[in-house]
Amino acid sequence: MRTPIVIGNWKLNGTRAMADRLVADIEAVRPELKDIDIGVCPPFVYIPQVVAQVAGAGLGVGAQSCAEYDTGAYTGEVSAEMIRDVGCQYVLVGHSERRTLFGETNEVVGRKTQKALAAGLTPVVCVGETLEERQAGKMNAVVGAQIEAVVAAVGIQAFERVIVAYEPVWAIGTGQTASPEQAQAMHASIRAQLAAYSPAIAESVRIQYGGSIKPGNAAILFAQPDIDGGLIGGASLTAEDFLVICRAAAGSLRAS
Numbered sequence: 001m002r003t004p005i006v007i008g009n010w011k012l013n014g015t016r017a018m019a020d021r022l023v024a025d026i027e028a029v030r031p032e033l034k035d036i037d038i039g040v041c042p043p044f045v046y047i048p049q050v051v052a053q054v055a056g057a058g059l060g061v062g063a064q065s066c067a068e069y070d071t072g073a074y075t076g077e078v079s080a081e082m083i084r085d086v087g088c089q090y091v092l093v094g095h096s097e098r099r100t101l102f103g104e105t106n107e108v109v110g111r112k113t114q115k116a117l118a119a120g121l122t123p124v125v126c127v128g129e130t131l132e133e134r135q136a137g138k139m140n141a142v143v144g145a146q147i148e149a150v151v152a153a154v155g156i157q158a159f160e161r162v163i164v165a166y167e168p169v170w171a172i173g174t175g176q177t178a179s180p181e182q183a184q185a186m187h188a189s190i191r192a193q194l195a196a197y198s199p200a201i202a203e204s205v206r207i208q209y210g211g212s213i214k215p216g217n218a219a220i221l222f223a224q225p226d227i228d229g230g231l232i233g234g235a236s237l238t239a240e241d242f243l244v245i246c247r248a249a250a251g252s253l254r255a256s
């Protein structure tokens with residue numbers, strides 16, 4: 001049985017006051033949602049305040065990216081060690097916005113995953129195809145290559161400590177969610193790919209779905225057998241929406 005995990009990726013949004021209110025609202029209902037894992041990924045500058053606020057509340061904190069380097073002359077970068085040092089548990093790696101807007105290749109994503117694991121963080125490795133790739137029928141090959149690069153960098157055994165997030169690029173921030181069937185098919189395909197290396201690891205690895213998850217569609221997505229929670233963008237910015245989504249994840253556990 002895999003514990004569902006819901007993570008809010010705030011992206012480039014928020015203020016100190018917003019972070020304070022949002023986290024307080026999530027914490028207030030955390031005891032009702034104790035059967036699932038919940039995390040938030042604020043912008044770097046708000047991480048210390050959120051870490052201090054959630055201390056002991058069972059809410060994980062993550063960064064939205066990490067450097068592929070440890071230390072040195074890399075202006076603007078933040079290392080996985082630093083992220084761990086300030087109390088984070090998670091780090092997103094290879095989000096499609098990083099891949100598309102900041103040129104992160106599969107190899108870079110592999111190296112970042114390696115750094116995250118070495119620092120003791122849980123990397124949330126994001127994969128997903130563009131609309132053009134889907135329309136050309138290449139989605140399994142594209143996502144397969146993204147997964148393969150991470151396996152090549154860290155080895156299959158390390159996937160015990162990796163979370164995968166399948167986020168079709170065409171569904172991110174567009175309001176156009178993958179259908180439950182499309183999402184389930186890709187999650188099953190990722191699991192099958194990992195099973196070729198290790199059936200046990202494939203069975204235990206958590207695969208989140210991300211891309212326009214909202215209160216109205218979360219339950220049906222989370223009800224799919226290979227979907228283990230969600231990576232939430234826009235709907236993670238208000239406690240009202242985020243908590244409905246968290247409740248849907250907790251509900252999927254009870255229904256299974």
Ligand SMILES: O=C[C@H](O)COP(=O)(O)O
Nearest residue numbers: 009172173211212233234
């Ligand atoms: O990291 C989150 C994803 O990019 C999904 O974003 P979204 O829920 O705003 O579509």
